[in-house]
Amino acid sequence: xxxxxxxxxxxxxxxxxxxxxxxxxxxxxxxxxxxxxxxxxxxxxxxxxxxxxxxxxxxxxxxxxxxxxxxxxxxxxxxxxxxxxxxxxxxxxxxxxxxxxxxxxxxxxxxxxxxxxxxxxxxxxxxxxxxxxxxxxxxxxxxxxxxxxxxxxxxxxxxxxxxxxxxxxxxxxxxxxxxxxxxxxxxxxxxxxxxxxxxxxxxxxxxxxxxxxxxxxxxxxxxxxxxxxxxxxxxxxxxxxxxxxxxxxxxxxxxxxxxxxxxxxxxxxxxxxxxxxxxxxxxxxxxxxxxxxxxxxxxxxxxxxxxxxxxxxxxxxxxxxxxxxxxxxxxxx
Amino acid sequence: xxxxxxxxxxxxxxxxxxxxxxxxxxxxxxxxxxxxxxxxxxxxxxxxxxxxxxxxxxxxxxxxxxxxxxxxxxxxxxxxxxxxxxxxxxxxxxxxxxxxxxxxxxxxxxxxxxxxxxxxxxxxxxxxxxxxxxxxxxxxxxxxxxxxxxxxxxxxxxxxxxxxxxxxxxxxxxxxxxxxxxxxxxxxxxxxxxxxxxxxxxxxxxxxxxxxxxxxxxxxxxxxxxxxxxxxxxxxxxxxxxxxxxxxxxxxxxxxxxxxxxxxxxxxxxxxxxxxxxxxxxxxxxxxxxxxxxxxxxxxxxxxxxxxxxxxxxxxxxxxxxxxxxxxxxxxxxxxxxxxxxxxxxxxxxxxxxxxxxxxxxxx
Numbered sequence: 131x132x133x134x135x136x137x138x139x140x141x142x143x144x145x146x147x148x149x150x151x152x153x154x155x156x157x158x159x160x161x162x163x164x165x166x167x168x169x170x171x172x173x174x175x176x177x178x179x180x181x182x183x184x185x186x187x188x189x190x191x192x193x194x195x196x197x198x199x200x201x202x203x204x205x206x207x208x209x210x211x212x213x214x215x216x217x218x219x220x221x222x223x224x225x226x227x228x229x230x231x232x233x234x235x236x237x238x239x240x241x242x243x244x245x246x247x248x249x250x251x252x253x254x255x256x257x258x259x260x261x262x263x264x265x266x267x268x269x270x271x272x273x274x275x276x277x278x279x280x281x282x283x284x285x286x287x288x289x290x291x292x293x294x295x296x297x298x299x300x301x302x303x304x305x306x307x308x309x310x311x312x313x314x315x316x317x318x319x320x321x322x323x324x325x326x327x328x329x330x331x332x333x334x335x336x337x338x339x340x341x342x343x344x345x346x347x348x349x350x351x352x353x354x355x356x357x358x359x360x361x362x363x364x365x366x367x368x369x370x371x372x373x374x375x376x377x378x379x380x381x382x383x384x385x386x387x388x389x390x391x392x393x394x395x396x397x398x399x400x401x402x403x404x405x406x407x408x409x410x411x412x413x414x415x416x417x418x419x420x421x422x423x424x425x426x427x428x429x430x431x432x433x434x435x436x437x438x439x440x441x442x443x444x445x446x447x448x449x450x451x452x453x454x455x456x457x458x459x460x461x462x463x
Numbered sequence: 464x465x466x467x468x469x470x471x472x473x474x475x476x477x478x479x480x481x482x483x484x485x486x487x488x489x490x491x492x493x494x495x496x497x498x499x500x501x502x503x504x505x506x507x508x509x510x511x512x513x514x515x516x517x518x519x520x521x522x523x524x525x526x527x528x529x530x531x532x533x534x535x536x537x538x539x540x541x542x543x544x545x546x547x548x549x550x551x552x553x554x555x556x557x558x559x560x561x562x563x564x565x566x567x568x569x570x571x572x573x574x575x576x577x578x579x580x581x582x583x584x585x586x587x588x589x590x591x592x593x594x595x596x597x598x599x600x601x602x603x604x605x606x607x608x609x610x611x612x613x614x615x616x617x618x619x620x621x622x623x624x625x626x627x628x629x630x631x632x633x634x635x636x637x638x639x640x641x642x643x644x645x646x647x648x649x650x651x652x653x654x655x656x657x658x659x660x661x662x663x664x665x666x667x668x669x670x671x672x673x674x675x676x677x678x679x680x681x682x683x684x685x686x687x688x689x690x691x692x693x694x695x696x697x698x699x700x701x702x703x704x705x706x707x708x709x710x711x712x713x714x715x716x717x718x719x720x721x722x723x724x725x726x727x728x729x730x731x732x733x734x735x736x737x738x739x740x741x742x743x744x745x746x747x748x749x750x751x752x753x754x755x756x757x758x759x760x761x762x763x764x765x766x767x768x769x770x771x772x773x774x775x776x777x778x779x780x781x782x783x784x785x786x787x788x789x790x791x792x793x794x795x796x797x798x799x800x801x802x803x804x805x806x807x808x809x810x811x812x813x814x815x816x817x818x819x820x821x822x823x824x825x826x827x
Binding site: 256 | 617627633810
């Protein structure tokens with residue numbers, strides 16, 4: 131228990147609860163079922179992206195190309211489905227998108243694995259490469275409807291309620307996909323060999339190599355898996371907005387990275403938990419959607435996000451620096 | 464010493480040690496750098512010749528050179544700012560937001576102080592004030608970055624990510640999301656000529672020459688390289704790493720502000736999300752120019768060559784593809800491909816070099 135009080139998750143949880151209580155007092159709409167459902171709905175795609183980003187950051191890497199992967203797989207999938215006039219289940223769309231995402235992820239993996247190019251540079255390059263490829267070779271036109279399967283999915287709800295004003299709202303069923311992915315990533319990182327390899331790689335690449343871990347294979351798994359998650363997140367995003375916009379998402383990757391880092395994942399690798407990441411996502415989603423409820427004008431939201439980001443990364447960084455200094459002082463004695 | 468095998472490991476102190484030895488082997492160091500610059504120079508000339516042969520009536524023309532001069536200056540200045548941060552082993556993702564924030568503040572000052580019916584001297588004063596305050600804003604932004612990185616200990620990428628959000632946020636607060644405009648007198652900075660040479664190009668050239676001198680001949684430049692190649696060695700040789708970092712990011716912020724001023728002058732408008740891809744481009748130019756992403760290496764001259772080669776390439780591609788829609792998107796694609804290709808070439812040639820040095824019998 132005492133240990134839990136000192137974890138990063140604990141601080142994030144406290145901040146999140148305080149923020150929610152504060153917003154709730156100022157504006158009771160916040161705790162209405164409709165608003166909660168809306169918040170959950172908008173956290174689905176970010177949650178999925180965040181799970182991928184968590185894995186990459188734990189491994190000591192950085193992936194800024196996942197938004198380009200997501201948008202490309204979504205757009206290409208919609209084009210394929212329209213081309214063959216497929217109106218069946220959403221599952222098929224998701225599988226196609228996931229496979230396209232996986233392939234793009236494997237391109238990242240080969241660049242990073244075989245040539246050991248710093249991950250940030252490599253994925254900045256592939257972001258431009260994938261997005262440029264999509265816009266020039268596939269298409270840059272806005273598609274303002276989606277295949278029937280996706281439409282049905284976006285309208286399907288897990289639970290529905292009727293609000294006092296008479297409108298019907300519900301919990302979008304995409305939340306099930308998020309839950310499934312969260313459980314898979316949790317089990318993967320905690321109980322599988324590959325998960326422990328990812329932590330080891332992030333802790334120290336050299337130590338991981340000497341312990342006999344196949345680093346290149348691990349990296350192929352990481353970036354392939356992340357590409358697949360991006361593909362799934364992308365198609366859900368497309369379904370939610372009922373459109374294929376090839377300029378969407380790209381440029382918002384930093385929001386997701388911020389959520390993961392706020393959730394306590396260490397950017398130098400080796401540390402990060404699923405629970406913390408979920409809390410981080412919740413914090414960013416609540417901030418993005420609800421600051422306006424308490425009267426923060428929309429143009430101030432970025433400033434608030436920036437300040438929270440700096441404080442959120444600054445406190446652990448400062449503590450680390452102090453700890454390192456203490457160790458050095460002890461050694462000197 | 465197995466340390467030498469892990470040349471690319473970011474956590475590895477052997478990397479720094481290795482580069483440190485290289486630095487003291489002056490002749491070898493010079494040769495490597497020269498070879499990099501030579502390769503870059505050949506690429507630049509090669510692209511120029513190919514484009515000129517493909518479009519003899521359009522590419523090698525004075526008018527085209529002038530328009531390229533306007534286009535490459537902003538990104539060249541941002542590239543130098545990025546290179547400074549990278550040589551210390553960091554990165555500055557906030558450059559673009561600093562440039563936009565500066566442009567917006569300058570436009571506020573200009574439109575307030577030098578409205579339509581204002582006498583000439585006051586316009587001059589307003590322009591002067593706008594430039595001074597603009598550069599000061601850049602320095603303040605850079606100091607914040609440097610403080611977060613050096614004194615709070617946030618990794619450079621995250622610190623500048625946070626400050627980027629913050630600066631863009633301030634830009635939104637000031638403009639409420641719309642675009643701001645400059646004044647006519649200010650447009651000379653972005654659109655004027657001196658002896659047929661675009662003024663932005665002159666500014667870029669001046670920045671490049673000053674930075675080459677600073678990096679090669681001043682103690683600050685030496686400290687910067689030493690800090691980047693081995694921070695521990697630099698502490699033990701009596702350098703205040705934190706102060707050097709603070710100054711570097713302040714300088715980088717000031718250069719970003721200068722780019723913002725040039726952009727305001729050229730486009731006569733400033734808005735919070737102008738040129739979002741500039742950060743990527745600045746990074747690409749720095750990497751292409753031979754700046755090592757792990758810090759410690761990189762020449763401003765290489766960066767200048769990289770700016771020229773990229774400008775030739777993108778202008779040439781635009782001319783070739785002007786009929787097909789989305790030439791810009793192809794540029795995006797080709798730049799992404801280029802950055803990856805160049806990194807791969809660097810890594811492969813580095814590996815070959817290492818293998819060669821291992822094979823060579825060591826003198827007893």
